[in-house]
Amino acid sequence: MVTKTLADGEPALWFEMRFNAPARVLWKHLTEPDKLRYWFPCQLDILPRTGAVVTFKFPGQKAMEGTVLEAEKPRLLAYTWDEEVLRWEIEDDDDGGSLLTLTNTLSEGQDLARTAAGWHLTLMGLDDYLNERPLGQDPALWDEYVARYEDQLG
Template sequence: MAASLTGTCPTLDDGRRAVRFARTYDLPVERVWQFVTDAGELAHWFPSRAEIDPRPGGTITFGTDPDMPDSTGRVLGLDEPRHLSFEWGGDELRFDLEALDERRTRFTLTNVLQAADTAARNAAGWEVCLAALDAHARGERFEAPHAGPSALWKEFYDAYVEAGVPSGAPVPGLD
């Protein structure tokens, strides 16, 4: 059975490729904002430990991934509780939140890619990470690993490649 893909791979106005995902959570925007800014909340779903100095130009420290060296990024944009963007490993991550009403929030993650051939790999990884976030938002535990080579992303990767999403980049921990 083929994986059900939830991401898209748009070309942005400036010509860069991205992968984008949207979710709607039955939670107020302030709660969803915690999912993308609080280190304890990020630990439930983000693929690396991330500690954010939440101000434009602030530093983000990434670590604890056995297949990637610890690194830092920079906050590029912040409009609490609607937008956070930052650098990570040469890519740009954008989180946009829209309150649909007092109890529902549209969450959009856009991973602007430094290299187009990372699209299928990154999209597959975000599918698994966002499945962990979806479970966390429902108050459930996500039992499978959501990052690293043992994560259940290969089926998603193959489906993105079959859908024509650019691929071929090395996979940390496997290549």
């Protein structure tokens, strides 16, 4: 599920997805580079400690840095990525799984539909990785998801 919302008065996308893994397992997939490399959209090096530097590396591009804003293992991780803020909140549920809420506070003028489609496919990849399925991040679905989110988010 994705909705457009406000976070501290700024435009944001809010995603909620249930995973068949407890919070402690999901936390590892949000913080450990050897797990992140399978599903996150770039190489991410992060020490989940408030004030720590976060490094984002895309092949052939200069690395970008962010800062960890909040880290409460295994429930909350928030950090900056350029002008954006990513806030990951995890809650265990009664079935041994967990609910992940991602709030992506956006930079001004950012394309909502393209950003939402990107996170949708990325979170699908995380679910596939956790369930030991081939990654479902099929680039052929990109245009379909962008169009869907253009209609949904206006």
